[in-house]
Each structure stands twice: as structure tokens, then as C-alpha cells.
Amino acid sequence: MSGRRDTTWARLARGQSERPTDRLAAAGLWGLSLLYGAALRLHHAGYQLGLARKTRLPAAVVSIGNLTLGGTGKTTAAMAVARWLTQRGKRVAILSRGYRAAGESKSVVVSEGDGPVVDLEESGDEPYMMAEALQGVAVLVGKDRRRTGRLAVEHLGAEVLVLDDGFQYQRLEKDVEIALVDALAPFGYDFLVPRGMLREPPTHLARADAVWLTHSDLLREPDLMPVRARIQELAPEARIWEARHAPKRLRPLRGDTKEQPPEALRGKTVVALSSIGNPAAFERTLEQIGAVILGRARFPDHHRYRTEDLRDIASGEAASAQWVVTTPKDAVRLPDECFDRPAWVLEADLAERAGNRPLAEELKWLLRATAAI
DSSP, rough: OOOOOOOOOOOHHHHHHOOOOHHHHHHHOOOOOHHHHHHHHHHHHHHHHTTOOBEEEEEEEEEEEEESSSSSSHHHHHHHHHHHHHHTOOHHHHHOOOOGGGGGGSSSESSSSSSSSOOOOOOOOHHHHHHOOOOEEEEESSSSSHHHHHHHHHHOSSSSEETTTTTTOOSSSOOEEEEETTTTTTGGGHHHHHHHSSSSGGGGGGGGSEEEETTTSSSOOOOOOOOHHHHHHTTTTTTTEEEEEEEEEEEEEEEEEOOOGGGGGGOOOEEEOOOOOOOHHHHHHHHHHOOEEEHHHHHHTTTTGGGGTTTTTGGGGGOSSSSSEEEEHTTTTSOOOOOOOEEEEEEEEEEEEEOOOOHHHHHHHHHOOOOOO
């Protein structure tokens, strides 16, 4: 799987293609974007005029979200916030929509804080991954975060609700709004979906109490400066913090092989396997560690792997790769016994970019910003 489809789509979004069929496709995408924008304005107007009401739950609500489609690291950030609050004695529940999960249309407790109590089909990949990784943090899925929030408060005793992908969710009153901007693709080609990647116009970033610029370590300072300046222009009142995804460990995809430090990748030839919003960020991280990528196997976000999908990922030049390396989100969806060589999962934590406040220092303002905590 190559990035060719992404490149073609990006050229259409920018209007750079000269082929008549591509120009026609770009015009169609532009028209659909106008319709989406009109629907979005009506949606926001309903809340601004009081025609739609927000629900206040008896708990603090911290929202983690973004302006664009996927790839900013929302789930990693939600886990970091939940873990930090839990370590300070708060009873925390993460509320996820559970994209493509059987439980999306209802309210499902994935974990009460001691690991998954439902299967992957019921929970969806990201909630299942969070339930496996977080101790002491409840994880719930459901499209209606008002219902899952009440369930978390009334039956699990949650004091703080963390919304994973909550920036567009208007039905709940929020105490803190954290918006993530991916340094590698910050403003979605400046067009709303489907012509661009924006779920909301960039001006809506002004709603955020804090803006976290993720993957900021993957850009050179001259390239980062205009992104930083635009964020400051769009959200002048927001706290701005520059983040990176810091590799934490390598663990075996299956079996009882001992885990290794990320540095074990240095000099290894690998196939980078992912089905995430921003595969380029994952691949650049591997290269920064020192891995030599011989194959880039990219699948659509949330892809449900089958054994046949993986049969040819290490063909051609990649046939000599020593390892397959994937992400935690992919690991929960990969079938057993699917590779003919060692397969590893690279785990990462949210951390500060060099020269920025440490994560623990940055998060202290949450305690001051949210009276209900």
C-alpha cells in the first residue's frame, strides 16, 4: 500500500491537477463542501440561538478533539490526561464514540478500570486499546455522550469525564476544551470535507482553552514557525503547547518475547504497517529512531485486517525486512499468526517538544480551570 491515493486526493483538494476528470472531481468535492458548511452553520446556530440545549452533568468534562479528520493523536492525548488525573486521585472515565463499534448506537462499558469486559467488535479499536492500557480509568462507548456520561457518573462514580474526539460534540457542557493541531497537516488544506480535511473552519479554533501542536518535533523550526503564528492568530486567548509522541517501548505483537526499548529499532530493516489517520507521522518516528523502512504498508483508518490483506506486505524490496512494526491501535485488529517474521508494536506517550513545559507542568492548569474537579 502506498501513499499514492493520499497524494492524488491532496492535489485535488488544492486544485493543482490539470486533468479534465480531476477538475470535474474537484468541482464536485467543492460543491459537497459547500453543502457540508451550510449544514454546519445551521448546527452551530441552533445552539447559539438556544434552539438546541446543552446538558450539564454532575462531573467535570474535559474535551480532547481537533479541527481535522484524524491523525492528530487525540486518543494518545486523552489517555495522557486521564492517566494524569487518575494519579492525582480523581475518578476518571473516558467517553468515546466507538467508531464502527457494535456498541456505538448504545451505551457500553468497555472497562471499569481493570481491562476490557467486552470484545473488540462491541467496543471498537481505540476504546479497546485504551481499556487494555489504562488501569483505574473507566472506558465507555456510545454515540450519545450524555447517556454514557450519566452512566459513568451514576454507576461508576466518575468525577471527571474525558471526551475522546469531543471538539465537535456540542450536546454536553464542557469545562475544558483542548484542541489538537497536527504540525504535519495543520489546517486540512483550508477546505471543509470532502474537498479538504477540515471538520470545522479554522476560525472555530477560538473555542479552545488550549491548543496542543502535536508531532511538532517532526518539523524543522523554520517550517514550524508559520504554523505556530497562525494558531496564535486564530486562538489568541488559548494556551499553546507543543507536543511530540515520545517512543516508550517495543513489545511483541504476540507471544511472550521480552519487550525492548525503542532504540532496538536502530539499524533494523522494517516494514511499517499502519491503518491510522496519519501514517506519515508513525513512519517518521521510526526513521528518527534509526529504523530503515523498506516497506510502507498503509491501510485506511480503522481497517479491519484479514489474513489475505497481509500476505504481500513484505514483497519486492521489503521481502528482506527483518521486522514488521505497527501501532497499538493496529495491534488489537491484527489476526493471530499473520506474519512470517518478528512483529513488534511501537508504543508512544504524549510528551513535550524540547524547550516546552513538561506534560505534568502543562496539565496543572486543568485543576485550576475546572472548578468541578
